[in-house]
């Protein structure tokens with residue numbers, strides 16, 4: 352998670368496409384395989400369903416921040432993003448997490464079925480120990496929708512650079528239905544699959560032929 | 566009902582008993598000025614009363630004015646109303662105004678911050694009955710880190726840009742923020758260049774505090790002089806042709822508004838550092854507490870919100 356939060360921070364702090372691609376490429380070279388699969392899933396809008404509704408998130412965040420709900424709402428109104436508001440108002444922490452992105456997402460999937468008291472305890476526990484950016488990313492994973500100016504195309508380009516697999520082939524592999532919970536990085540990205548080539552429409556095939564050498 | 570000791574009028578905060586205005590926004594006969602920023606010290610008043618360190622600043626901005634310089638804690642009386650100035654810690658020479666009449670004390674903060682920035686005289690909480698406080702950042706979302714951390718991030722950013730052969734352009738208001746940045750920039754990394762507005766203001770402030778050397782950007786400054794060095798510029802220079810000549814460069818802004826992720830992007834700036842010369846949320850709450858005031862009135866920013874919360878804290 353530490354590495355993923357660092358990635359989001361870098362993506363967030365630049366408007367330049369090449370800096371974003373470099374940051375993503377570096378991430379894909381360094382992160383663990385399951386974290387990479389989850390990152391691809393999140394950046395291609397395949398996040399798990401929201402485990403806690405936003406009404407409860409607001410109530411609990413204002414409770415932890417020790418401010419009345421109306422003041423939380425006023426802050427949200429000015430900040431404009433729920434996860435960012437929560438990350439800003441809860442007491443700051445300088446510590447950091449060692450849990451992986453995958454572990455967090457598995458916990459969030461399991462959380463959906465739990466009782467409200469357990470959900471609240473889980474959120475408090477994490478909000479208290481995560482530093483600002485990790486807390487923001489953690490909450491964002493719960494509320495959904497990372498809008499950080501990274502298109503699927505840009506992510507695919509970075510993945511292509513990191514794996515040296517042709518961008519068009521990757522784009523094709525990442526299409527359709529796959530479940531980040533069950534698929535491995537090997538299966539999703541690395542494995543050569545006959546179907547990748549056979550079912551490819553013509554322009555993709557051309558891309559393959561020329562892409563490797565260019 | 567008797568007239569309050571300080572009232573809000575269309576010319577600014579007014580003390581009727583002494584016929585004097587605090588930071589008036591229209592020309593008046595007698596003005597007490599908290600500090601040199603343009604929204605607090607306007608042109609056209611017949612007489613300016615302010616801290617003596619603020620006199621060179623407002624004289625530089627407003628030209629020839631009739632002014633009286635006051636020391637911290639020195640009392641001057643106008644028609645039985647006792648006035649005195651106390652440090653506000655916002656910029657050099659910035660004051661709070663304490664007003665006392667028949668045992669009633671009101672304090673107007675002007676702009677202030679609770680953190681000691683090492684340049685302006687640090688803020689002092691003054692006991693009063695009514696506290697008129699600014700609350701530019703009066704929301705719990707605003708939390709400042711110690712300046713030392715932010716400033717070391719800024720120096721690291723400069724060093725990284727230098728490693729990539731780029732010019733660092735750092736935006737900050739020419740009075741206050743620019744000098745606070747300048748004071749802590751690491752001259753071991755390179756040369757500090759300035760925009761004319763910042764160079765002039767810094768010249769005015771050099772007798773009042775020590776700052777590292779700066780180099781004004783002129784027509785003689787060549788393209789090869791800048792890479793690896795840093796340029797201090799006012800926010801208004803962003804996007805100007807003056808800046809475009811400095812390619813390759815990276816831009817950053819240092820302000821409280823940089824708290825929001827969207828703020829940096831909306832301003833099309835590469836990097837945002839959260840560094841403010843105003844109080845953050847905790848700073849406001851703790852200073853209100855320290856004054857022991859029965860009544861708190863807020864000016865600036867999210868004042869409706871802040872008035873409400875401070876009223877509730879009292880309960």
Ligand SMILES: [Zn+2]
Nearest residue numbers: 600602655676
């Ligand atoms: Zn000011």
